[in-house]
Amino acid sequence: MVYIIFIAIVSPILALLFILKGDSRIIxxxxxxxxxxxxxxxxxxxxxxxxLSNISTFQFxxxxxPVCEEILKTIPIIFFAIVISDKAQIILPISMSVGIxxxxxxxxxxxxxxxxxxxIIWAIIRGFATGLMHGVTAEVTGSGMIFINKKRKLFYTGIxxxxxxxxxxxxxxxxxxxxxxQYVAYLLPIITYLFIIVFIYREKINNLILRKx
Amino acid sequence: MLFIDILVIIxxxxxxxxxxxxxxxxxxxxxxxxxxxxxxxxxxxxxxxxCYYISTNRLASGFYLGSLGWIGGMAFLLSSYYGAMDxxxxxxxxxxxxxxxxxxxxxxxxxxxxxxxxxxxxxMGEKVNCLIMMITILPVSYFALKHIMLPDVDLGxxxxxxxxxxxxxxxxxxxxLYFVLYSFGLFYFFNLVNLSMHIVMAFAIxxxxxxxKKWFI
Numbered sequence: 001m002v003y004i005i006f007i008a009i010v011s012p013i014l015a016l017l018f019i020l021k022g023d024s025r026i027i028x029x030x031x032x033x034x035x036x037x038x039x040x041x042x043x044x045x046x047x048x049x050x051x052l053s054n055i056s057t058f059q060f061x062x063x064x065x066p067v068c069e070e071i072l073k074t075i076p077i078i079f080f081a082i083v084i085s086d087k088a089q090i091i092l093p094i095s096m097s098v099g100i101x102x103x104x105x106x107x108x109x110x111x112x113x114x115x116x117x118x119x120i121i122w123a124i125i126r127g128f129a130t131g132l133m134h135g136v137t138a139e140v141t142g143s144g145m146i147f148i149n150k151k152r153k154l155f156y157t158g159i160x161x162x163x164x165x166x167x168x169x170x171x172x173x174x175x176x177x178x179x180x181x182q183y184v185a186y187l188l189p190i191i192t193y194l195f196i197i198v199f200i201y202r203e204k205i206n207n208l209i210l211r212k213x
Numbered sequence: 214m215l216f217i218d219i220l221v222i223i224x225x226x227x228x229x230x231x232x233x234x235x236x237x238x239x240x241x242x243x244x245x246x247x248x249x250x251x252x253x254x255x256x257x258x259x260x261x262x263x264c265y266y267i268s269t270n271r272l273a274s275g276f277y278l279g280s281l282g283w284i285g286g287m288a289f290l291l292s293s294y295y296g297a298m299d300x301x302x303x304x305x306x307x308x309x310x311x312x313x314x315x316x317x318x319x320x321x322x323x324x325x326x327x328x329x330x331x332x333x334x335x336x337m338g339e340k341v342n343c344l345i346m347m348i349t350i351l352p353v354s355y356f357a358l359k360h361i362m363l364p365d366v367d368l369g370x371x372x373x374x375x376x377x378x379x380x381x382x383x384x385x386x387x388x389x390l391y392f393v394l395y396s397f398g399l400f401y402f403f404n405l406v407n408l409s410m411h412i413v414m415a416f417a418i419x420x421x422x423x424x425x426k427k428w429f430i
Contacts, residue, residue, distance in 0.1 A: 005346070055327050059271075062278065063277070063278060066278065067278075097331050118362070142249060147296075151296055151297075153273035153292075153295055153296040153300075154243075154247070154292055154296030154297060155296075156296075157288055157291045157295055157296055158247065158250075158288070158289065158292040158296065159287075160285065160288040161250060161251065161254055161285040161286070161288040161289040161292060162253055162285075163285075164281040164282070164284060164285025164288065165250070165253060165254055165257060165285060167281055168254075168257045168258065168261050168278055168282060168285075169257060170280065171261065171278045172257070172260060172261050172264050174266065175261075175264055175265065176264055178268070179264075179268035181264075181267065181268070199233075199237070203239075
């Protein structure tokens with residue numbers, strides 16, 4: 001099933017890749033790579049689930065899945081930073097693309113599996129929450145790649161810390177979504193995303209407030 | 214239990230947000246940004262601990278992903294020393310060799326404290342968990358002590374951060390003391406130590422920001 005969904009989504013984007021140029025092409029290419037990572041992660045998780053059959057679903061999704069998925073999502077970003085470019089202007093958008101691509105395939109699979117029990121509210125909440133969660137965690141690890149060539153010492157030690165942050169964030173989300181505090185889990189990535197947006201545009205916001213006052 | 218957890222999260226959030234406000238601005242200092250990331254790691258670890266408690270109604274024990282908060286925090290602190298600061302204050306000259314040797318006292322103390330953890334009433338999984346965390350503390354304690362003792366370089370960047378380094382050394386010792394108390398089941402004391410660690414962190418980021426400000430005076 002997941003392979004059919006993957007082919008159906010990727011084919012039109014692949015056709016688009018040949019028309020696009022520059023950064024847009026790279027961003028779309030990495031969205032596809034994000035989906036491929038989701039596919040690999042799906043297989044990887046299935047194998048691990050069979051191997052660790054004595055642990056519960058709760059334990060598996062809070063301990064194993066976040067570690068596996070976050071490490072896999074980091075691989076294409078590291079590759080890009082080493083081989084192509086480590087500039088922040090391109091590393092940060094492609095990191096987000098990998099995360100969003102991952103979330104697109106994961107959500108599509110979830111829709112296909114639970115098609116009879118979901119509605120538009122589910123789609124909106126799941127779309128924003130899971131999409132942003134994967135995007136934010138990939139962005140966090142991607143921010144460390146800026147130093148991969150410039151400050152190697154900082155990169156080697158820092159990347160472990162950034163991966164820890166991403167894994168914990170992912171794990172908290174997975175843990176809360178299975179508890180009675182589901183709504184907190186849905187709000188968590190949305191609030192984090194808004195925090196990042198406000199942070200990025202803080203100077204423009206400050207100027208706007210000053211102009212109004 | 215829940216009260217201390219919430220208090221600890223408030224302290225960690227204050228430290229993190231203070232760091233974000235002071236360091237993540239245009240032309241922000243990388244050293245401060247890495248320390249802020251360390252505080253973010255501690256904050257997320259604390260939130261994880263609380264979420265685990267309210268989702269499962271039991272305390273996490275052994276190795277759990279919340280431990281990455283402390284491990285990642287120490288990785289960032291190591292990054293701030295090894296990746297950003299150490300090459301500025303220690304250019305590898307021979308006169309500094311005595312400081313480098315004396316600084317080994319801090320990791321030795323940490324290892325000795327782990328001996329007490331090993332003798333405590335923990336399961337093997339918990340002992341391994343403490344060992345992993347202790348290993349991440351070792352290099353940070355070494356750099357913190359070294360930066361306290363090193364003579365100042367021309368720009369005066371060591372002197373202004375001495376108080377900060379003292380607090381980071383205290384943080385390393387307190388974190389290890391936490392494991393010792395935990396291993397002997399002294400729950401009230403280790404919660405107190407956890408609270409003290411977060412107070413130390415809050416003061417550390419304030420002192421680091423003030424110290425770095427003096428670099429430009």
